[in-house]
Amino acid sequence: MAYESYVLVCGGTACCSGGGDKIVEAFARELESAGLKEKVQVVTTGCLGFCEQGPIVKILPQGTFYVQVREDDVKEIVAEHLVKGRVVQRLCYDPEQAKKLVAEANIPFYQKQYRIVLRNCGVIDPEKIEDYIARDGYKAIEKVLFEMTPEQVVEEMLKSGLRGRGGAGFPTGMKWKFAQQQPKGQKYMVCNADEGDPGAYMDRSTLEGDPHSILEAMTIAGYAIGASKGFIYIRAEYPLAIHRLQVAIGQARELGLLGDDILGSGFSFDIELRFGAGAFVCGEETALLQSIEGNRGMPKPRPPFPAVKGLWGRPTVINNVETLANIPVIINKGAEWFSKIGTATTKGTKVFALTGKVNNSGLIEVPMGTTLREIIFDIGGGIRGGHQFKAAQTGGPSGGIIPPQFLDTPIDYESLAKIGSIMGSGGLIVMDETDCVVDIAKFYLDFTVDESCGKCAPCRIGGRKLLNYLKKITDGRGTEQDIKDMEAICDAMNKASLCGLGQTASNPVRSTLRYFMDEYMEHIKDKKCRSGKCSKLIQYKIDPAKCKGCTMCARKCPAGAISGTVKNPHVIDPAKCVKCGACEATCKFGAISHG
Amino acid sequence: MSEKLETMTPELKAFIEEWKSKPGNLIMVLHRVQQTFGYIPRNIALEISEMLDVPLAKIYGVVTFYNFFRLQKAGKYNVQVCLGTACYLRGGDDIIKEFEKKLGVGLNATTSDGLFSVEAVRCLGCCGLAPVAVVNGEVHGKLETKDVDGIIAQYRKLG
Amino acid sequence: MAKLTLADLRKMREEKQKALDMRDASNKDVQVIVGMGTCGIAAGAKETFTSLIDTLTQKGLTNVLVRQTGCMGLCHSEPTVEVVAPGMPTVIYGHVDAATAKDIVEKHIVGHELIEGKILDKPSVDIVKNA
Numbered sequence: 001m002a003y004e005s006y007v008l009v010c011g012g013t014a015c016c017s018g019g020g021d022k023i024v025e026a027f028a029r030e031l032e033s034a035g036l037k038e039k040v041q042v043v044t045t046g047c048l049g050f051c052e053q054g055p056i057v058k059i060l061p062q063g064t065f066y067v068q069v070r071e072d073d074v075k076e077i078v079a080e081h082l083v084k085g086r087v088v089q090r091l092c093y094d095p096e097q098a099k100k101l102v103a104e105a106n107i108p109f110y111q112k113q114y115r116i117v118l119r120n121c122g123v124i125d126p127e128k129i130e131d132y133i134a135r136d137g138y139k140a141i142e143k144v145l146f147e148m149t150p151e152q153v154v155e156e157m158l159k160s161g162l163r164g165r166g167g168a169g170f171p172t173g174m175k176w177k178f179a180q181q182q183p184k185g186q187k188y189m190v191c192n193a194d195e196g197d198p199g200a201y202m203d204r205s206t207l208e209g210d211p212h213s214i215l216e217a218m219t220i221a222g223y224a225i226g227a228s229k230g231f232i233y234i235r236a237e238y239p240l241a242i243h244r245l246q247v248a249i250g251q252a253r254e255l256g257l258l259g260d261d262i263l264g265s266g267f268s269f270d271i272e273l274r275f276g277a278g279a280f281v282c283g284e285e286t287a288l289l290q291s292i293e294g295n296r297g298m299p300k301p302r303p304p305f306p307a308v309k310g311l312w313g314r315p316t317v318i319n320n321v322e323t324l325a326n327i328p329v330i331i332n333k334g335a336e337w338f339s340k341i342g343t344a345t346t347k348g349t350k351v352f353a354l355t356g357k358v359n360n361s362g363l364i365e366v367p368m369g370t371t372l373r374e375i376i377f378d379i380g381g382g383i384r385g386g387h388q389f390k391a392a393q394t395g396g397p398s399g400g401i402i403p404p405q406f407l408d409t410p411i412d413y414e415s416l417a418k419i420g421s422i423m424g425s426g427g428l429i430v431m432d433e434t435d436c437v438v439d440i441a442k443f444y445l446d447f448t449v450d451e452s453c454g455k456c457a458p459c460r461i462g463g464r465k466l467l468n469y470l471k472k473i474t475d476g477r478g479t480e481q482d483i484k485d486m487e488a489i490c491d492a493m494n495k496a497s498l499c500g501l502g503q504t505a506s507n508p509v510r511s512t513l514r515y516f517m518d519e520y521m522e523h524i525k526d527k528k529c530r531s532g533k534c535s536k537l538i539q540y541k542i543d544p545a546k547c548k549g550c551t552m553c554a555r556k557c558p559a560g561a562i563s564g565t566v567k568n569p570h571v572i573d574p575a576k577c578v579k580c581g582a583c584e585a586t587c588k589f590g591a592i593s594h595g
Numbered sequence: 596m597s598e599k600l601e602t603m604t605p606e607l608k609a610f611i612e613e614w615k616s617k618p619g620n621l622i623m624v625l626h627r628v629q630q631t632f633g634y635i636p637r638n639i640a641l642e643i644s645e646m647l648d649v650p651l652a653k654i655y656g657v658v659t660f661y662n663f664f665r666l667q668k669a670g671k672y673n674v675q676v677c678l679g680t681a682c683y684l685r686g687g688d689d690i691i692k693e694f695e696k697k698l699g700v701g702l703n704a705t706t707s708d709g710l711f712s713v714e715a716v717r718c719l720g721c722c723g724l725a726p727v728a729v730v731n732g733e734v735h736g737k738l739e740t741k742d743v744d745g746i747i748a749q750y751r752k753l754g
Numbered sequence: 755m756a757k758l759t760l761a762d763l764r765k766m767r768e769e770k771q772k773a774l775d776m777r778d779a780s781n782k783d784v785q786v787i788v789g790m791g792t793c794g795i796a797a798g799a800k801e802t803f804t805s806l807i808d809t810l811t812q813k814g815l816t817n818v819l820v821r822q823t824g825c826m827g828l829c830h831s832e833p834t835v836e837v838v839a840p841g842m843p844t845v846i847y848g849h850v851d852a853a854t855a856k857d858i859v860e861k862h863i864v865g866h867e868l869i870e871g872k873i874l875d876k877p878s879v880d881i882v883k884n885a
């Protein structure tokens with residue numbers, strides 16, 4: 001027995017609530033009466049994405065993608081598509097495209113994501129160099145070594161418009177050009193794989209899924225700038241990525257794709273690993289170089305830039321993992337191809353680690369210029385548990401919090417900066433109404449204070465002071481003057497800190513002050529946290545109408561804050577209450593609530 | 596100091612010899628030391644100081660700068676609870692508190708039987724499984740506070 | 755293996771391209787690909803992998819190649835498994851525990867039917883194969 005076709009009905013939350021289960025029944029019914037029961041299998045699936053257009057039905061093997069399917073549409077799909085083999089055009093997302101008989105590339109859902117960096121992740125076996133080679137791997141190095149001069153390689157990078165994906169967005173070609181122009185001699189190529197932002201794992205996944213692409217890219221960069229030696233600075237917390245890189249380096253050396261005289265071209269390049277040791281500041285270029293040299297990872301003032309004076313005083317280019325993963329594709333497909341993807345100022349794609357209160361957390365790659373709404377609702381499947389979208393956070397501890405009114409802003413470096421956040425390395429964290437923005441700002445400050453290296457005063461002292469103010473506010477002791485002081489400290493840190501960490505550490509505070517001042521004011525004036533996250537601001541109350549005077553809560557209260565006599569309503573003394581919630585949990589009559 | 600003296604292993608010695616001439620070797624050597632002993636013992640640090648010709652003060656400076664290195668031995672089972680953003684939003688904080696409560700130790704401390712220690716770590720990169728705890732390299736994802744008892748029991752049984 | 759020349763590399767690419775597209779040299783016409791990044795392994799991909807191998811051995815199926823790959827990006831549904839079999843649409847399954855892995859062999863590969871409730875979609879078009 002073999003089926004001829006398969007009907008996939010999306011069983012994601014959004015589709016189900018839109019009538020997905022009825023559709024499954026309808027298909028079973030219609031197929032039975034059309035006599036196709038043995039030939040067509042109906043299956044419910046996990047979320048297929050594109051949730052705003054649900055319920056979604058997909059027909060295999062053709063891959064036709066029907067949107068907003070209603071129960072009464074099923075009859076037509078069976079009669080037209082499954083019996084006669086004709087696509088029901090009115091149910092396609094874009095009927096024009098449907099006419100071309102629906103190659104996958106024409107389905108809108110597949111166009112939301114565009115995988116350049118992640119092209120091999122989830123496709124090849126990362127521990128097999130042959131798999132990588134089969135998918136155009138080491139083809140770019142052929143082209144570079146035998147058909148291009150180092151100057152042409154740099155020119156190609158400049159033309160592509162590729163900008164550093166580590167966060168700051170500096171043009172990669174420019175970096176390479178500076179290093180190339182330095183006098184000949186020992187130069188270094190460094191890959192920054194010290195992915196430190198909490199909530200970000202794009203680089204780890206790339207290294208685990210496609211390690212050879214990084215080796216190839218570093219070799220290309222080495223050729224362009226005239227370096228014979230490369231280092232990958234990787235977090236020790238990523239044992240699997242380290243293992244796969246070690247395997248990959250071994251294989252590449254064995255085949256002569258690393259080492260002396262690569263492919264007989266006369267160019268030699270080798271790569272070594274260096275482990276980070278859990279210092280966030282080492283994501284900063286100058287601190288990272290200090291760490292490779294075996295020192296405490298403290299940043300240095302720039303200039304001199306690493307491209308002029310870097311590792312052991314020699315010209316050094318530092319590129320992030322995601323930046324590098326783009327490079328072989330740019331060489332293979334050409335700068336022009338690449339520069340057509342993205343926005344006016346920002347070319348190519350961005351990988352995001354989409355996490356937090358979203359249904360489909362995952363690793364996604366979208367063209368620059370995609371909106372947050374498309375990412376969170378179409379790809380991410382919307383907010384978990386039917387909650388409301390409150391804010392998104394990009395850029396980790398250096399980034400800002402983005403409120404709902406900017407959901408439709410096309411994302412690139414400039415647009416994000418304009419609304420007070422940054423692109424960052426790619427963590428994209430979604431929050432709902434149960435998250436408190438003041439608490440989130442406190443979380444990030446706690447992180448940066450912990451990770452500040454302590455070298456410069458604005459970051460060391462300013463960060464600590466900001467954190468103290470935030471603690472004061474979330475404890476219910478804040479004043480309006482505190483807000484003014486915080487704004488002044490933010491400014492000072494931003495202007496006077498030595499490195500990127502300190503300059504951006506205040507961003508979570510600045511952006512929340514900018515968009516959620518009302519919530520700060522609620523904490524300060526009304527001593528209230530609307531999300532219920534700030535436990536010290538919670539007030540427990542007993543509803544005298546519901547309280548039966550059973551004394552249970554008074555006996556459970558560890559602080560002796562509840563008083564009352566048997567069979568009479570009890571009262572909580574807010575001054576004594578430690579907000580542990582034991583009373584609410586123990587009350588059988590639902591008389592105790594908090595807010 | 597009353598701490599136990601550790602003995603340099605031949606493997607470690609060989610590793611140091613191999614790296615001795617490479618510039619910037621200190622952090623790589625310290626990683627190997629921690630891998631061997633589970634922490635950076637003072638007497639070993641002294642030996643390294645001589646072998647690599649690096650002042651002990653510098654080694655101390657480096658060890659204390661980086662979160663990854665520890666000066667005290669961890670428990671046989673080191674519970675690392677992730678406090679990255681995704682885990683924090685999904686209640687990583689409560690998971691830590693539950694471990695502390697159930698094991699009766701504070702953060703970065705070891706139980707008196709030497710079996711468990713609890714540590715808060717920055718993002719482990721398993722955000723899809725948030726909140727996450729890692730015990731000796733084994734990941735436990737999508738945790739709720741009620742799972743903590745089971746995890747402790749699982750390792751206690753192994754002894 | 756000896757060091758490659760340019761010609762060797764090109765030859766190798768061509769040969770391996772065919773192999774990766776389908777059929778392995780050893781007559782394996784079905785591929786089961788398990789996502790084994792950190793997240794996948796943490797969610798139990800190793801158990802999935804073992805269960806696949808065990809069930810295949812039990813059934814005496816020798817035409818199936820089980821291999822690993824990196825993260826497919828579908829972190830919410832780990833472990834993930836892609837199944838490529840002739841005469842069947844290529845699909846990705848999510849939340850594949852040991853029992854589902856058994857189902858993949860018994861229902862999908864042997865019985866030619868899709869497994870209820872576990873299918874996910876490919877995240878995007880392949881840029882290496884398509885422009």
